[in-house]
Amino acid sequence: MKTIKMKLFGIFLVSMIAFVFCNILLNTVFLEKYYIYKNKDVLRNASQRIREEYKxxxxxxxxxxxxxxxxxxxxxxxxxxxxxxxxxxxxxxTPSSPPGRVPGEIEKILRVNEKRNPQTNIYTIVVTPDYNVREVVFINRLNNGDVLVLRKQMKAISESTAIANQFFILTGLIIVIIGGIFVYLFSRRLTRPIIEMSNIAEDISNLDFSRRMEYNSRDEIGSLARSINLISQKLSTSIKAL
Incomplete structure (x- = not known):
């Protein structure tokens, strides 16, 4: 038979595992996208500053x-x-870049953009051929026709995601241990009066009305304890009257 202690601990354990899993899932799926979204503003602001100073x-x-x-x-x-x-x-x-020219992967993007649908701003992700590193790239055409290219590596965010996931697993284990102790102590305190009421109810069924519940809390358990005491008292009085 499953006790209340085991049920409470099971609920707590499942909740903590779900919490840690959801955080890892959100980090893995959305953290990089959020990082890219936030860096749009960073690159756009840097571009605006350069445009103003460049003139x-x-x-x-x-x-x-x-x-x-x-x-x-x-x-x-x-x-x-x-x-x-x-x-x-x-x-x-980089070694693969032609001397005095923009990197080949950036030039390719610009050439494709000019042929298809020229845009003032281009925001994309590229992989550098020399170091195999992903970069957030913002390309902006200046007023005089020159091309401004801003690049920021994404290597750090991948490392940060892995570190954050490890941190969530570690803290989850610590919280499960500490929380497990707390749940055990709390459930023990919670079940003690219930066990006592069960024993008193069994005594009443055997016509033993000598015991009383000493539980003065104003919650549902306290109300039940007072009801059992009242039933025991009335049954005792009725039986004595017979």
Whole structure:
């Protein structure tokens, strides 16, 4: 027979496992999408800042600003002309990139965009051929026709998702252990008066009215205890009257 203690612990255990599983599922399925969504604003704001500064500043100031954004935001930045020839870059070129030109994977996106349906802004995900790293890419055409490319690696978010999942599993185990102790103590306190009422009810069935429930709580169990005491008292009085 399943006791209330086991039922309470089972409910708690299933709830905790479901909670941890749901968090892992949400992290795995939606965290990366949420990361990409939030970085749209980051890249868009960086693009706006560069557009405003690009119109007025000199070459040295532009390069300093690009490197500052790269260092603070982790955004790799390139600016090229209409022919994909680099004007500015905040990072060194990869081995597969043609000298003085935008990276091949970015040039391919721009060529396809120009042929199909030219857009002012392009937001996409690319995989770098040299390091096999996924990147969030935002491409914006400046007022003078130059092309601004902002890139941010997604490697960190993949690592963060794995770490977060491990953390949820670890904390889930700790909570199950601590919660299991709490549930055991709570259920023990809860079932003690119920067991006592069961014993008194058995005594009443054997015409033993000497015991009384000493439970003064104002909850449902307290109300039941008072009812059992009242029944015992009335039965005792009635039997004595006979």
């Amino acid at each position: 007025n500043n000199h070459n040295e100031e532009i390069e300093a600003m690009l490197k500052e954004i790269d260092r603070l935001e982790g955004i790799n930045i390139t600016i090229s002309d209409r022919n994909m020839i680099l004007r500015y870059s905040s990072f060194s070129q």
